[in-house]
Amino acid sequence: MFNRLVIRLVCALGCAVALSAPALAADPIVIKFSHVVADNTPKGQGARMFQKLVEERLGDRVKVEVYPSSSLYGDGKEMEALLLGDVQMLAPSLAKFDKYSKGIQLFDLPFLFDNIAAVDRFQHSAAGQGLLESMQDNGILGLAYWHNGMKQLSANKPLREPRDARGLKFRVQASNVLEAQFKELNAVPRKMSFSEVYQGLQTGVVNGQENTWSNIYSQKMHEVQDYITASDHGIIDYMVITNAKFWRGLPDDVRTQLETILAEVTDQVNEQARAMNAHDRQRIADAGTSEIIELTPEQRADWREAMRPVWQQFEDEIGADLIEAAEQANASGQ
Ligand code: LMR
Numbered sequence: 001m002f003n004r005l006v007i008r009l010v011c012a013l014g015c016a017v018a019l020s021a022p023a024l025a026a027d028p029i030v031i032k033f034s035h036v037v038a039d040n041t042p043k044g045q046g047a048r049m050f051q052k053l054v055e056e057r058l059g060d061r062v063k064v065e066v067y068p069s070s071s072l073y074g075d076g077k078e079m080e081a082l083l084l085g086d087v088q089m090l091a092p093s094l095a096k097f098d099k100y101s102k103g104i105q106l107f108d109l110p111f112l113f114d115n116i117a118a119v120d121r122f123q124h125s126a127a128g129q130g131l132l133e134s135m136q137d138n139g140i141l142g143l144a145y146w147h148n149g150m151k152q153l154s155a156n157k158p159l160r161e162p163r164d165a166r167g168l169k170f171r172v173q174a175s176n177v178l179e180a181q182f183k184e185l186n187a188v189p190r191k192m193s194f195s196e197v198y199q200g201l202q203t204g205v206v207n208g209q210e211n212t213w214s215n216i217y218s219q220k221m222h223e224v225q226d227y228i229t230a231s232d233h234g235i236i237d238y239m240v241i242t243n244a245k246f247w248r249g250l251p252d253d254v255r256t257q258l259e260t261i262l263a264e265v266t267d268q269v270n271e272q273a274r275a276m277n278a279h280d281r282q283r284i285a286d287a288g289t290s291e292i293i294e295l296t297p298e299q300r301a302d303w304r305e306a307m308r309p310v311w312q313q314f315e316d317e318i319g320a321d322l323i324e325a326a327e328q329a330n331a332s333g334q
Helices: 002-024 042-058 078-084 103-108 116-124 126-132 176-184 194-203 213-218 244-248 252-287 297-307 309-318 320-331
Strands: 029-034 062-067 140-150 152-155 169-172 188-191 208-211 227-230 235-243 291-294
Touching (some): 042 252, 078 140, 103 126, 103 235, 116 252, 169 176, 213 252, 309 320
């Protein structure tokens, strides 16, 4: 009888300890940060820097897990995963938000920004900052903009004049503006996930694509494209986003520290992106697998003129005021 009592007591104590153990050593908050590019790109580096600084400063309370190269979720699925709470942070290209915010399509307009410095000025303006909050109704909160760089055109034939693109199949990101841009050239746009681009180019499913030097190099696209035109005709930048409910539910001090870290990382990414792209352009040239075509000012003007009708087409969706704010960002740098 006594023995049985002891056994029950021990059991009860054991259970109580077992139940309270996780509460005593609080599990760290896990932030899964998923993205589609390689580690050796501006965004890839940014995600790693964020992970490292969080580990150093908040290691016992927050753990950041980085999943590069579509290893957890690729395009198409990652936004859904964020909304379902399966990941907590993403940094999609600004071309991938048109389901959630028509205004963000602004960044896809061809030849809108003169250079990344102008993009930076716009992103810091009230209009740019406003777009970070334009998806709150969908439960998405923009935390920061990260730069990648200017887009270049690549193909399996030389593209010097807009008519050279006629009839070619181009991979585009999931963006209606970019689709329209290639239609203006009488080319055939095809929306495709980033992880499928290399194979698409290699097998001839598409003949060309547009991307930054760092994405072209890190995906080895230059090995399956004979020509790259240094067109600088648009941009690829990112919005670092989170699930609004998750972010607001964080302890105040943790959220504040994460925001401080993110601001530091953003400065670093944006400072390094230009150099990374310049470096990767050089590496592509050194590889010698594709010819880099420089445009004359006249040829570049022809591309601009050929693509420009897209502005009119999307002006109502995007908003003329936003387009004007972007043009002001160009002007204020002159
Ligand atoms: C692309 O799909 O080409 C880019 O958006 C990839 C990226 O995230 O830079």
